[in-house]
Amino acid sequence: MCASSSEKDLYAVLGASPSESTEELRHRYQQLVLQCHPDRLSGRGSSEADVGLKRFLEVDAAWKILSDGNTRRDYDLHRRAHDLKQDWPVDSTVFLDNMAWNNDECLYTHCCRCGGAFIINEEEVQEETQRSTSQEEVETPGGQSRGVIVCCDTCSLSVYVTWTTLPQR
Numbered sequence: 001m002c003a004s005s006s007e008k009d010l011y012a013v014l015g016a017s018p019s020e021s022t023e024e025l026r027h028r029y030q031q032l033v034l035q036c037h038p039d040r041l042s043g044r045g046s047s048e049a050d051v052g053l054k055r056f057l058e059v060d061a062a063w064k065i066l067s068d069g070n071t072r073r074d075y076d077l078h079r080r081a082h083d084l085k086q087d088w089p090v091d092s093t094v095f096l097d098n099m100a101w102n103n104d105e106c107l108y109t110h111c112c113r114c115g116g117a118f119i120i121n122e123e124e125v126q127e128e129t130q131r132s133t134s135q136e137e138v139e140t141p142g143g144q145s146r147g148v149i150v151c152c153d154t155c156s157l158s159v160y161v162t163w164t165t166l167p168q169r
């Protein structure tokens, strides 16, 4: 089984970085489409047209996902979790909403399979939520996804805890 094609970084396909706004991505998309649109390559050799068409479909598919705030957010979450997994032995992704809230100590807990617990306090969540994002990032209607790696207090496992920030006014 070859999984390489499905794991392509959509931002890399557009030659963009994840912090770019939808408008910037649109601009890149339009530039790329101009370069590799099938109509433009119709007069060339068939292998060149094939490569161009492949590239065009790839660019078009990436843009379809990244141009929509909701699908982009889902993709960003998936991508970030995937990236982090390569550096840390992340066991799974946990949504902050699904963690148990400890009102006495103002922290969220989640049971680890070893019997220990993943713990993140409210302060850490606030800090990450308020961390300013690069440039003049456009807020998507659903807010932005944030997340941190939390280690088990007993074993070496860690989970990626994620949540969505509300759009700032």
Ligand SMILES: [Zn+2]
Pocket (backbone or CB within 6 Å): 112, 113, 114, 115, 116, 117, 152, 153, 154, 155, 156, 157
């Ligand atoms: Zn554990």
